[in-house]
Amino acid sequence: MVCSVFDVARSSFYDYKNRRNTIDANEVELRAQLNACFKLSRGSAGSRTLLAMLADLDIDVGLFKVRRLMRDMQLVSKQPGPHAYKVAVSERPEIPNQLNREFDVHNPNQVWCGDITYIWTGQKWSYLAVVIDLYARRAIGWAMSEKPDTALTIKALDRAYEQRGKPRGVMFHSDQGSQYSSTKFRQRLWRYQITQSMSRRGNCWDNSPMERVFRSLKTEWVPSIGYNSFKETEQDISFYLMNYYNWSRPHSHNDMKAPAVAEEKLNSLSGIS
CATH class of the missing domain: 3.30.420.10 (Ribonuclease H-like superfamily/Ribonuclease H)
Incomplete structure (x- = not known):
């Protein structure tokens, strides 16, 4: 009767029930690896960081799935918000700011x-x-x-x-x-x-x-x-x-x-x- 009211095929309903009762071994393993990476970061890793850590383990998964699993597993990153820095222009005359915020360098030990x-x-x-x-x-x-x-x-x-x-x-x-x-x-x-x-x-x-x-x-x-x-x-x-x-x-x-x-x-x- 419910299938008839919502115009849903009975075969779809029984397929849904079977899927609910079936354990997805791949997802169980993925959840375990995700939780291990999160613990390694001491709760600091967000979804993008966890995605990169999983990729290093040769685990192919999408960002949105990682976020869904984090919500299901209640994994919340403890990263803080942006910090406001003071601005000043005074240099030491004998030791100038030679780097001048050129942080992208092309060689090691540069x-x-x-x-x-x-x-x-x-x-x-x-x-x-x-x-x-x-x-x-x-x-x-x-x-x-x-x-x-x-x-x-x-x-x-x-x-x-x-x-x-x-x-x-x-x-x-x-x-x-x-x-x-x-x-x-x-x-x-x-x-x-x-x-x-x-x-x-x-x-x-x-x-x-x-x-x-x-x-x-x-x-x-x-x-x-x-x-x-x-x-x-x-x-x-x-x-x-x-x-x-x-x-x-x-x-x-x-x-x-x-x-x-x-x-x-x-x-x-x-x-x-």
């Missing part, structure tokens, strides 16, 4: 960027310095300390310099923090034959790739109440930068490829060893 942030580690703040290569936004050096001093930035720079094979002709860009303008840090740059560039005072857009790294770290990875100890923080930050961020987290700059993966692909296409 421009590195560095910055410092703070993280709660049990009972006090600790400090993290990171260096990235703008070529594919890959994290290449980092260091943690209980003091935000020049030794911290030098340690991160040393690690980057060693990890990248002691390159020459690099430009290093940072903000105007005292750690980067200190005599000891500038002497280390001179020893490595690295050219220095500095953002204009109070202008975070001049070093926005580094701001983006720290924003992602704090919103996607660091627990909302911080860590329990300095050692725990070091281990977790190391895993985020050197493993998840470099090798698994899709980056919009690289057409949704992880930085290290994109860099190796670009190097292979360019014949760079």
